[in-house]
Amino acid sequence: MSHHSHFDYIIIGNGLAGLQLALKFASDPFFDDKQIALFDKSDKTTNDKTWSFWETGISQWNKITHKSWKHAAIYTSKKNIELNLLPYTYKSIRSIDFYNEAKHILKSKKNIHFILEEVISIEENDVALIKTNQKTYTATHVFDSTIPNEFFNAPSNYVKIIQHFKGWIIKTEKDVFDENKLIMMDYRLKDGNQTTFTYMLPFSKNQALVEFTYFTENLVDENVYDTFIKSYIETFLKIDAYTIVETEMGKIPMTDFPFEKSNSKRITKIGTGGGWVKGSTGYSFKHTEKKVAKIIDNIKSHKTPSENLFKKRFKFYDRVFLNVLKDENHKGEWIFQQFYDKNSTKTMFRFLDEESTFFEEISIMWSLFSWSFIKAFFKTF
Incomplete structure (x- = not known):
């Protein structure tokens, strides 16, 4: 003390x-x-969340990395997208x-x-x-x-979307998971006309985190997440015998x-x-x-600590995206399908890490070109 x-x-x-x-x-x-x-x-003595990220090479976090993957999948109601993440590794x-x-x-x-x-x-x-x-x-x-x-x-002129979710870490009696590939987003199970998806991290052949996530303005009761997680496990993973080892919940402002x-x-x-x-x-x-x-x-350098912490153009891109989600929340599935299907993994991750070039950003914006984004662009501008 x-x-x-x-x-x-x-x-x-x-x-x-x-x-x-x-x-x-x-x-x-x-x-x-x-x-x-x-x-x-x-005193932070419980496991209250799971952090995931991507990076190239070895980092200071390798010692405590629980699991890593070099392959991922995106599932929508219209398309299955397989991603080779190299030169990146997705880590948890x-x-x-x-x-x-x-x-x-x-x-x-x-x-x-x-x-x-x-x-x-x-x-x-x-x-x-x-x-x-x-x-x-x-x-x-x-x-x-x-x-x-x-x-x-x-005031209401600021967008306030909430990324809210609940996850179960489940353990199965048999080896059922492909531990080499995570499911980054699966839109096949949805809660009405909203942006909702399932996220799955297979930690081993018989243990995985299955999480149901919303990108919406309003929250739901906890039992709603449970219903969708259970449905996903039974309908899409085809698993009927499992034990819930841990649970986690979270609310993240997207604003x-x-x-x-x-x-x-x-x-x-x-x-x-x-x-x-x-x-x-x-x-x-x-x-x-x-x-x-x-x-x-x-x-x-004897500067104010908060000087130049943000890049203005990326904040602008985020505002455009958020305006689309606010005005047409059902568009989330289409946006992410286009984003992951029309761009290379390297370009996508560089963009999300705010390390992309202007020409890469133009390419990404073109892949998302639609009337929804045109309206959101001028609304933001």
């Missing part, structure tokens, strides 16, 4: 963004003389493995402190003032992962809300609360890694 009441940096929230940022601080000798604290009301990490590895590394650093308290408020003066349910602290800079209140009270406007001289919003989730897809793992690296570079 720390006896400090003032820190150079305070990180609020020990989730993906907070721990990735702390790990980056810990790995750079530049910050060895800085006092850093991580605040969270939870269990959150508990990430939490445990991060805590193991960070607790070995004498200048990094875990404080198990709930943050009640943050005020910005000459320093940042942080009040918890137990004490008051100060910091030179705060990295805050909580979603700003302004988001919940935002064009300008989270970055909440950043200031002494407070930087991070993670979901900072708009780090890619608006058009909900992916966050690799985007978090890049934004954390940019924050570190900014600090070492």
Whole structure:
């Protein structure tokens, strides 16, 4: 337990963004003389989610990668698309493995402190003032992962799609899964005229995560997810004997809300609360890694930590996509079918990673050319 009441940096929230940022601080000798604290009301001892991402080559996450794949499939009501992901590998990490590895590394650093308290408020003066349910602290800079209140009270001109889902990790009596190929999206089972799909990660020949996902403005009761997952397992996987090992649920905002406007001289919003989730897809793992690296570079260059964290043209693309989903939610299946069918894997992943060239982006936009996108383009513009 720390006896400090003032820190150079305070990180609020020990989730993906907070721990990735702390790990980056810990790995750079530049910050060895800085006092850093991580605040969270939870000690992160349960597996509450699964993160998936793609990358080329070996990375810092290989040690805790639960499973990886080089092949994927997209199923729609009209087409089956097989994807060879090379030169990329699709990887999955269990959150508990990430939490445990991060805590193991960070607790070995004498200048990094875990404080198990709930943050009640943050005020910005000459320093940042942080009040918890137990004490008051100060910091030179705060990295805050909580979603700003302004988001919940935002005017209706901002798009607010929610990616919400529930997943079952099931274990079967027999070997039934092709463990070398994930199902990225399966649109054959749908909830009415909405963008819904099933996502499946086969961890072994007899164990897999089966998840039913919505890209909609409204949530559903938990039993609705269960009904569709059960139906998918029985109808499409043809499995009648299995055990539910674990479950997970999640809600991810897919929005064009300008989270970055909440950043200031002494407070930087991070993670979901900072708009780090890619608006058009909900992916966050690799985007978090890049934004954390940019924050570190900014600090070492004596810049405001949040400077140039976002690329404007990709935010524009996301807004166009979100406007289509808002106005014509049923178009989701067609959009993703065109996207994955008409473009190379390398081009798609570079685009989603915001590393594509302008000519690659034109090619992708052309593959999605339709009256829906024309309307959304001018609406966004």
